Amino acid sequence: MTQTDSRCGFVAILGAPNAGKSTLLNRMAGAKLSIVSPKAQTTRFRVLAILLRGPAQILLVDTPGIFKPRRKLDRAMVAAAWTGAEDADLSLLLVDSKAGLTDEVRAIAQRLAETRRRAWLVLNKVDICTRPALLPLTAQLTEMVNFEHTYMISAANGDGVNDLLDALAATVPAGPHLYPDDDLTDLPDRLLAAEMVREQVFMQTHEEVPYGTTVETESFTERPDGSVRIDVTIYVARAGQKAILIGDGGARIKSIGAKARHALGQVLDRTVHLFLNVKERSGWDEERARLRAIGLDDPDR
Ligand SMILES: Nc1nc2c(ncn2[C@@H]2O[C@H](COP(=O)(O)OP(=O)(O)OP(=O)(O)O)[C@@H](O)[C@H]2O)c(=O)[nH]1
Ligand SMILES: [Mg+2]
Numbered sequence: 001m002t003q004t005d006s007r008c009g010f011v012a013i014l015g016a017p018n019a020g021k022s023t024l025l026n027r028m029a030g031a032k033l034s035i036v037s038p039k040a041q042t043t044r045f046r047v048l049a050i051l052l053r054g055p056a057q058i059l060l061v062d063t064p065g066i067f068k069p070r071r072k073l074d075r076a077m078v079a080a081a082w083t084g085a086e087d088a089d090l091s092l093l094l095v096d097s098k099a100g101l102t103d104e105v106r107a108i109a110q111r112l113a114e115t116r117r118r119a120w121l122v123l124n125k126v127d128i129c130t131r132p133a134l135l136p137l138t139a140q141l142t143e144m145v146n147f148e149h150t151y152m153i154s155a156a157n158g159d160g161v162n163d164l165l166d167a168l169a170a171t172v173p174a175g176p177h178l179y180p181d182d183d184l185t186d187l188p189d190r191l192l193a194a195e196m197v198r199e200q201v202f203m204q205t206h207e208e209v210p211y212g213t214t215v216e217t218e219s220f221t222e223r224p225d226g227s228v229r230i231d232v233t234i235y236v237a238r239a240g241q242k243a244i245l246i247g248d249g250g251a252r253i254k255s256i257g258a259k260a261r262h263a264l265g266q267v268l269d270r271t272v273h274l275f276l277n278v279k280e281r282s283g284w285d286e287e288r289a290r291l292r293a294i295g296l297d298d299p300d301r
Contacts, residue, residue, distance in 0.1 A: 007056040009172030012088035013122075014081060014112065016104040017041045017065025019094045020124040024155035025049050025062040028165060032267060033185045033192075034062045035199035039210060041065055042202055044077050045295045046084045048186045050179045053169035057177040060168075061088060066108050073214075073285040075299035082111075089173060090118045093145065097129040097152075101140050109144045121147040122164065127154040189268060190217040191295065193230045196263045197276065200256040201234065201245065209244050212237035214284055216293045218277075227271035230264070235281045235290065242280050253278065 013021040017040035025034050029049040035042055043064045051058040063081035067074070085091045093112060095105055112119055121141055123134055138150055149167065153160035179186065187195075194215040202210045218231045236242045246253045253276055261274040284290040288298045 004174070005055040006174065006176055007169070007172045008059065008175050008177045009089035010059045010061060010087060011168055011172070012061040012063060012084040012091045013094050014063055014085050014091050014108065015065060015094035016096070016099075016102060016108060017067055018099075019065065019096045020155045021065070021094050022047070022062050024094060024122075024124065024153070024161070025060055027155050027158060027161055028058075028060060029184060031184055032263065033187065035195050035202070037199060037202035037210075039202050041067065041074075041077070041211070042199075044073070044080075046080055050181075050183050050185060051165070052181050053165055056169035056172055057179065057181065058165070058168050058172055059178065067104055071285045072287075072298070072300060073291060073296075076291050076296040079299045080296055085112070085115065085117065088117075090120065090168075090171065092120050092122045093141070093147070094122045094124050095137070095141065097123045097125050097134055097137060100133070100137055105141075106144070109141055113145045116146075119145055119147055121145070121150040123150070123152045124155050126152045126159060127157050190220045190230075192267060193217045193220065193264055193274075194232060194294070196267070197232050197234065197256065197260040197274075199263070200260045203259070204252060204256055205244055209236070209241050212241045212285075213245070214290055214294065216290075223273075225271075227273060228268065229273045229275070231275045231277070234276060234278045235284045236278060237280075237282050237284065239280055242278050245278050 015021050022034035022036045022043050026032050033049050034047040047062040049060040051060055061084045063084040064077035066078050066081050069075040069078045151164045194217045198215040201213050214235045216233050218233050221229045257274055257276050261272050264272045
């Protein structure tokens with residue numbers, strides 16, 4: 001590769017909660033870097049995937065879904081999403097084609113139009129959508145935002161994803177690669193560990209419990225045999241949530257631990273000994289230190 005062929009740029013995936021942003025990032029990276037659940041507001045901070053496509057390094061940024069924030073945590077999540085877009089060379093507006101033009105999508109499109117930055121429209125979940133529904137949706141959105149291109153994909157089954165990747169590789173600016181080509185992400189293992197646990201909380205608990213939960217890695221210790229011991233604390237907002245997380249005779253927390261340990265063993269590619277501890281801490285979602293622990297800035301400063 002000659003110096004002149006080299007390309008590199010940041011591409012942010014923006015969209016409403018549950019659009020499939022994290023699914024798309026994982027699909028493109030070929031690894032599970034960002035957690036996914038059927039519930040809205042799963043992702044809480046930016047997750048970077050480093051993709052290599054020919055001479056191009058695509059720095060793909062998954063962002064939290066954009067919605068009307070209430071708590072300090074919510075405001076920090078939405079702020080992180082918009083910062084991701086502002087720092088990027090290009091934004092992909094990812095839209096759940098089945099859900100269509102919701103108020104949330106409309107509000108995001110309006111703000112995206114105001115930024116006057118490069119943007120592509122990506123309609124996701126075409127596997128559960130009929131083609132005729134896509135045309136009016138595309139027309140309405142392209143009227144609101146000056147998109148350079150439109151793609152129709154399924155992040156779940158991979159349809160259209162390769163074409164999108166090729167187009168991204170060709171459009172990122174010429175320049176040297178900013179990250180080591182062998183790296184998959186810049187996420188520290190400690191954060192990855194906390195996220196795999198939080199994913200299981202999102203998968204295995206319901207209603208307000210996942211939203212009342214934050215997860216932090218307390219210690220991460222490599223053992224001489226190559227395995228790793230990870231101690232994780234799950235903070236909940238209320239005593240009732242702690243009881244639900246632990247479950248009858250500890251059944252729920254055991255199941256959360258088992259699934260998270262399996263997922264972590266795969267991403268870290270070694271044996272994981274995972275220890276979970278649940279603590280009640282009301283008001284953590286307004287606490288700057290808890291936000292900082294997951295890499296979010298205080299939105300009110
Ligand atoms: N049928 C179908 N489902 C999809 C597709 N992409 C994602 N999903 C599902 O949509 C749900 C949400 O996916 P996520 O990737 O967590 O969505 P997100 O946009 O990252 O959501 P937040 O992090 O909450 O903003 C999950 O149940 C996914 O399995 C798709 O192409 N087709
Ligand atoms: Mg997500």
